[in-house]
Amino acid sequence: MLFTLIAKQMKMLIRNKQPLIILLVMPLVLITILSNALGSIMDSGEEAAIQANLLIVDNSSWAQEEKAIKLFLEQEGVNGPPLEAMLIQFKSSDPVELLNGTILASDEMKKYIAVDYKKYVDLKVARQDENIDGILNIPTNFRLDYVKSAYFNNTNLPDLSLYLNQDNEIRASIIESVLTDWQTGYTQSAALLSADLSPQEIMSNVTSVEKLEQTLEANERKIPASIYYTVGMLVMFALYIPAFLAGFALQEVQWKVYDRILLAGVSPILYTLSIFFTGTFVAFIQQVMMLLFGMFVLGIEWISLEAMVVIIVSYSVFVGALSALMTTLQFRTKTEGIANVFNGLFITVFSFLGGSFFNIRDISETLGKIGDFTPNGATMSAILSIQKGQDLSVIWPFMLAIYVLVVVCVLLSIVFFPRRGVAE
Amino acid sequence: MLQAINLSKRFKTKEVVREINMELLAGESVGLLGPNGAGKSTTISMLSSLVQPTSGDVLWNEKSIAKNPEPLRKTLGVVPQEIALYPELSARENLAFFGRVYGLKGELLETRITEVLMKIGLTDRQKDIVKTFSGGMKRRLNIGAALLHRPSILIMDEPTVGIDPQSRAYILETVKQFVEEGMTLLYTSHYMEEVEMLCDKIYIMDQGKIIAHGTKEELKGLVSENQTIELKANLLTENFEKTLIERFPTATLHIEEEVLTISMSKSEEPLATIFAVAAANNVVITSAIVKVPSLEDVFLHLTGKALRD
Numbered sequence: 001m002l003f004t005l006i007a008k009q010m011k012m013l014i015r016n017k018q019p020l021i022i023l024l025v026m027p028l029v030l031i032t033i034l035s036n037a038l039g040s041i042m043d044s045g046e047e048a049a050i051q052a053n054l055l056i057v058d059n060s061s062w063a064q065e066e067k068a069i070k071l072f073l074e075q076e077g078v079n080g081p082p083l084e085a086m087l088i089q090f091k092s093s094d095p096v097e098l099l100n101g102t103i104l105a106s107d108e109m110k111k112y113i114a115v116d117y118k119k120y121v122d123l124k125v126a127r128q129d130e131n132i133d134g135i136l137n138i139p140t141n142f143r144l145d146y147v148k149s150a151y152f153n154n155t156n157l158p159d160l161s162l163y164l165n166q167d168n169e170i171r172a173s174i175i176e177s178v179l180t181d182w183q184t185g186y187t188q189s190a191a192l193l194s195a196d197l198s199p200q201e202i203m204s205n206v207t208s209v210e211k212l213e214q215t216l217e218a219n220e221r222k223i224p225a226s227i228y229y230t231v232g233m234l235v236m237f238a239l240y241i242p243a244f245l246a247g248f249a250l251q252e253v254q255w256k257v258y259d260r261i262l263l264a265g266v267s268p269i270l271y272t273l274s275i276f277f278t279g280t281f282v283a284f285i286q287q288v289m290m291l292l293f294g295m296f297v298l299g300i301e302w303i304s305l306e307a308m309v310v311i312i313v314s315y316s317v318f319v320g321a322l323s324a325l326m327t328t329l330q331f332r333t334k335t336e337g338i339a340n341v342f343n344g345l346f347i348t349v350f351s352f353l354g355g356s357f358f359n360i361r362d363i364s365e366t367l368g369k370i371g372d373f374t375p376n377g378a379t380m381s382a383i384l385s386i387q388k389g390q391d392l393s394v395i396w397p398f399m400l401a402i403y404v405l406v407v408v409c410v411l412l413s414i415v416f417f418p419r420r421g422v423a424e
Numbered sequence: 425m426l427q428a429i430n431l432s433k434r435f436k437t438k439e440v441v442r443e444i445n446m447e448l449l450a451g452e453s454v455g456l457l458g459p460n461g462a463g464k465s466t467t468i469s470m471l472s473s474l475v476q477p478t479s480g481d482v483l484w485n486e487k488s489i490a491k492n493p494e495p496l497r498k499t500l501g502v503v504p505q506e507i508a509l510y511p512e513l514s515a516r517e518n519l520a521f522f523g524r525v526y527g528l529k530g531e532l533l534e535t536r537i538t539e540v541l542m543k544i545g546l547t548d549r550q551k552d553i554v555k556t557f558s559g560g561m562k563r564r565l566n567i568g569a570a571l572l573h574r575p576s577i578l579i580m581d582e583p584t585v586g587i588d589p590q591s592r593a594y595i596l597e598t599v600k601q602f603v604e605e606g607m608t609l610l611y612t613s614h615y616m617e618e619v620e621m622l623c624d625k626i627y628i629m630d631q632g633k634i635i636a637h638g639t640k641e642e643l644k645g646l647v648s649e650n651q652t653i654e655l656k657a658n659l660l661t662e663n664f665e666k667t668l669i670e671r672f673p674t675a676t677l678h679i680e681e682e683v684l685t686i687s688m689s690k691s692e693e694p695l696a697t698i699f700a701v702a703a704a705n706n707v708v709i710t711s712a713i714v715k716v717p718s719l720e721d722v723f724l725h726l727t728g729k730a731l732r733d
Contacts, residue, residue, distance in 0.1 A: 015512040
């Protein structure tokens with residue numbers, strides 16, 4: 001019986017042009033267009049989408065301050081060869097040089113932070129520049145103050161100013177993270193010098209810097225536009241399935257075919273189940289077709305097949321559950337209003353938050369986190385994580401959101417589905 | 425036996441069916457006659473267990489269907505007023521689907537489909553998509569879909585609405601055949617001639633209430649015990665009129681221009697006598713119309729309005 005109902009729903013879908021165009025043709029066309037149109041931007045450099053621009057305004061320099069440091073050492077009673085040796089050591093452990101020459105100069109860090117160096121900049125003007133995500137202002141006498149503080153327990157601590165562009169939250173946070181770790185590192189170095197640890201060693205042991213370096217150096221795959229938009233369209237267009245199935249079900253009610261089905265002894269629960277399974281099946285087929293399109297037409301190599309199966313099946317089950325819920329609500333209201341609102345408003349908002357159009361985290365981390373709670377956003381994040389090469393365990397928090405939504409949809413469908421005819 | 429006991433249905437503030445009592449015995453063909461909006465379809469929905477009554481009950485073989493409608497549903501074939509078919513599927517695919525939901529499969533299903541297609545005269549068009557069918561063909565297939573599981577009771581809700589006279593005649597003949605084969609029929613219509621042709625017992629419904637019921641004769645008896653004969657003749661003579669009064673002493677006669685109207689009891693069969701008297705008096709009768717009360721007259725008599733108002 002269940003098979004008969006599912007087969008009939010499949011026939012209705014296949015023999016209607018509109019669902020076929022929206023569910024299959026449109027996403028394939030959009031994947032092709034977006035992959036090509038935005039590919040040049042997205043694929044131009046590795047992780048270019050999240051590259052932050054840092055301006056370092058260095059009002060000081062070693063050459064400029066060496067004289068003052070030498071004078072300070074002489075005043076402290078250091079002379080002759082020991083003084084020369086100390087100068088060499090101070091120069092080699094200059095925190096600004098460590099930042100510029102080691103941390104920011106690494107190839108991996110360059111993908112995330114593009115650095116521009118200037119001297120004596122008008123900070124007011126520089127801070128108005130929307131293209132700058134952060135400004136690090138190094139004042140005159142910074143190195144002298146650092147030497148005094150780190151080696152001679154002077155209470156005059158070296159002072160730095162960091163200005164972050166709040167409009168570019170993500171990029172600003174990258175800069176903040178790296179510079180905070182750097183600052184923490186050289187501050188700690190002062191206290192740990194007695195243990196004969198050099199600032200470089202301390203810096204390399206700072207946890208978050210290490211973490212960031214690991215992120216950059218791990219065997220992660222770059223996500224090109226073709227993968228991004230295939231996944232984006234895949235999760236977005238699957239959301240159109242429930243409205244079509246609920247629309248067909250409402251037509252069955254209006255045509256009194258549903259009455260005939262009930263009179264034949266088919267229980268409303270079985271009918272709802274048939275919608276659930278049809279939705280799941282159609283979503284699965286639709287997603288597989290898009291993945292195959294990506295593979296054979298766009299040349300995408302999908303990795304971690306078993307994780308992909310888990311994600312796709314879970315999302316398909318969600319689409320099935322949503323189809324059953326939408327059918328229930330339409331049977332209750334006896335109008336297509338709910339499907340229209342869902343198609344016209346919810347899918348657009350969900351797709352925006354979920355990142356189908358572009359990476360929402362480029363705008364706001366908060367919106368990105370909200371997006372992870374949308375079914376499409378959670379699925380997209382899970383697939384992209386897997387395609388980056390991350391471990392299977394990374395998908396479970398996303399899948400949990402999907403499973404919770406499935407349970408909610410199924411429970412609401414069971415509670416609200418009309419037990420007799422819909423005429424009541 | 426299917427019985428409706430004090431059946432009422434209220435949708436929000438509107439009471440569309442009010443305390444209806446009906447019964448449908450095995451082998452009977454019962455008509456439910458009433459104008460559009462009288463509550464016929466809601467009554468049928470309650471009788472077929474699709475709509476829960478607000479009050480009252482429906483009994484199938486003396487057991488309420490409220491909690492267990494399945495035994496009734498298995499025996500019912502319902503032809504709704506709407507075309508309850510899938511327009512994108514072919515006639516055969518539609519029948520196959522409805523057959524399968526009734527649990528038919530394999531060879532039995534194929535045999536039943538072929539049988540039904542022959543009954544409704546659509547064998548030649550079985551592979552065509554329903555949306556390409558004419559209104560009449562869709563109506564026939566609509567009936568066919570209710571026959572696959574060989575129901576013992578057929579409920580038809582205005583099955584001839586909106587179709588051409590030829591298709592209508594075909595459908596009526598088909599339904600008449602079902603009745604002659606002994607199928608129990610509940611037929612609703614606002615066409616009194618259909619109900620008159622097909623049904624032994626008639627319920628007349630208006631504004632949610634059954635306002636009269638009985639056999640055709642019993643209902644017509646509500647209007648009048650008399651019949652009226654209108655004669656058109658050349659040279660109506662006084663002698664002809666006088667002879668008729670002698671022959672039919674209880675009749676009343678009225679002459680206006682060349683039309684003689686005679687009103688007398690329905691129990692009399694006067695035409696042969698009238699023609700004999702006319703011949704004896706050299707009166708040439710050009711037309712004779714015997715008027716007996718129709719169901720239309722009954723409805724008019726009971727409600728003060730015409731059936732199709």
